[in-house]
Amino acid sequence: MGSRFQFVDDHRDTYEVKRLCQVLDVNRSSYYKWLAGAEARATRQNKDRILAAEIREVHGESGGAYGSPRITAELRDKGRRVNKKRVARIMRTFSITGIRLRRRVHTTVPDPATSPVPDLLRRDFTATEPGRKYMGDITYLPLAGGEFLYLATVLDCFSSTCRAVVSRQQSRVS
Structure with missing residues (x-):
């Protein structure tokens, strides 16, 4: 303006x-x-x-x-x-920037020889009754001292209730 x-x-x-x-x-x-x-x-x-x-x-x-x-x-x-x-x-x-030392952590490396996973839900995340369609995700949560957690979530598309499963990984992040 x-x-x-x-x-x-x-x-x-x-x-x-x-x-x-x-x-x-x-x-x-x-x-x-x-x-x-x-x-x-x-x-x-x-x-x-x-x-x-x-x-x-x-x-x-x-x-x-x-x-x-x-x-x-x-x-x-x-x-x-x-x-x-x-x-x-x-x-x-004034274009003053600090140094970014953190590297991106790659938790999975896809195999180029494998074929992509088919979209079984066809981007339709609605369900007519409970227990018919589930979706989930796994994410990585870094902790102090180099340890990390995996957080797995499962969602019922009908009610959108979430159940989380957390497993502690004892190996260190490299």
């Missing part, structure tokens, strides 16, 4: 504001409110640039590893009152 207001402001010497707002389908009152807030926007952008410089400093001290949560904590330790959402927004705006 700001670009339309900027267009009106850029061309207000050539055309009437009323006509420009009609053509761009913008309320005049909204344009004048935007115009009144120009100083506040400029001040906020200036403060954002100052904070971005502080964020770059902390980010550089970490070797480029820290993301927004850790940078927020570091800034707070230095006595700067700052909101984590603002730090995240400024990092996005």
Whole structure:
């Protein structure tokens, strides 16, 4: 929306504001409110640039590893009152990113020689009576210390009641 207001402001010497707002389908009152807030926007952008410089400093001290949560904590330790959402927004705006070390865990590797499983339900997940159609899923839940759980769910398509089976896997995640 700001670009339309900027267009009106850029061309207000050539055309009437009323006509420009009609053509761009913008309320005049909204344009004048935007115009009144120009100083506040400029001040906020200036403060954002100052904070971005502080964020770059902390980010550089970490070797480029820290993301927004850790940078927020570091800034707070230095006595700067700052909101984590603002730090995240400024990092996005100024393209400052941390290192992501977590790798995706592949729990299953499909065999390319096998044929795909047929869709026996044909994407119809409704049942006329209980006990006629069941569906299920298995998911992997990581735990502290490298252990993990498998969570198996079974759903009756008629009542959508869920029964869960959890089995603890003692092997470590690699």
